[in-house]
Amino acid sequence: MHRFFVEPSQIRDRQIVITGDDYNHIRNVLRMKPGEEIAVSNGVDDREYRCGIEEYTEREVVCTLRFVKEAGVELSARICLFQGLPKADKMEFVIQKAVELGVCEVVPVAAKRCVVRLDEKKAAARVSRWQGIAEAAAKQSKRGVVPAVRGVMSMREAVGYARDMDVKLIPYELAENMDRTRQLVETVRAGQRIAVFIGPEGGFEESEVQEAVAAGIEPITLGRRILRTETAGLTVLSWLMYQLES
Numbered sequence: 001m002h003r004f005f006v007e008p009s010q011i012r013d014r015q016i017v018i019t020g021d022d023y024n025h026i027r028n029v030l031r032m033k034p035g036e037e038i039a040v041s042n043g044v045d046d047r048e049y050r051c052g053i054e055e056y057t058e059r060e061v062v063c064t065l066r067f068v069k070e071a072g073v074e075l076s077a078r079i080c081l082f083q084g085l086p087k088a089d090k091m092e093f094v095i096q097k098a099v100e101l102g103v104c105e106v107v108p109v110a111a112k113r114c115v116v117r118l119d120e121k122k123a124a125a126r127v128s129r130w131q132g133i134a135e136a137a138a139k140q141s142k143r144g145v146v147p148a149v150r151g152v153m154s155m156r157e158a159v160g161y162a163r164d165m166d167v168k169l170i171p172y173e174l175a176e177n178m179d180r181t182r183q184l185v186e187t188v189r190a191g192q193r194i195a196v197f198i199g200p201e202g203g204f205e206e207s208e209v210q211e212a213v214a215a216g217i218e219p220i221t222l223g224r225r226i227l228r229t230e231t232a233g234l235t236v237l238s239w240l241m242y243q244l245e246s
Helices: 020-029 090-100 120-140 155-161 178-186 206-214 229-245
Strands: 003-005 015-018 037-041 047-056 061-070 078-084 105-110 167-171 193-198 218-220
Touching: 003 020, 003 120, 015 020, 015 047, 020 061, 037 061, 078 090, 078 229, 090 105, 090 120, 090 229, 105 120, 105 155, 155 206, 167 206, 167 229, 178 218, 178 229, 193 229, 206 218
Parallel strands: 003 037, 078 105, 078 193, 167 193, 167 218
Antiparallel strands: 015 061, 037 047, 047 061
């Protein structure tokens, strides 16, 4: 079944209206007819609104609400991925897969070893594109919430942003003791806010790790092998997803 996201204001009692690009997609690409059913989410809570297409106006798909389903697909904790800016289109891949694994937020981090440097105009354009990728991934994985992609932050800003989160992890190639890593992952509980810091190619500089540790962020190991930046975050997210859904 096709899924679409709308603003909460577009859900009006027993009626839901769909506009913009989704209007064109439903009418001209999918060529759906009145009476066919679609799933709609408001991008905020874990509910799925099942509705039938009633009619097309010049700019809207008008739908009639049939029933509301508690989707139950969201993780019971809120995970924020702080991703050091990687080269090329790796960030798009990371965002897509992170959304599939259940993150609620992605923060691009301009760490010291990042090869990519974005000025304010380029950063805004990239974030807009990344947000679109997050929405597409949320649709594909049938999530009820569209994870937010925040503006690019420095490492110091990112550490400050994560300060009040309950569990804060930073994979580091010099970290040891897999038992300690396992214990930290196993402490994760429903209702918590979790921060995961992933370095760019080349990892974080030692001074950045020290800054993170001073703010209460726990260094962890991902094992004996060195993982690429686009692999490291997905590894940690997979562990957390398993812990929260077991």
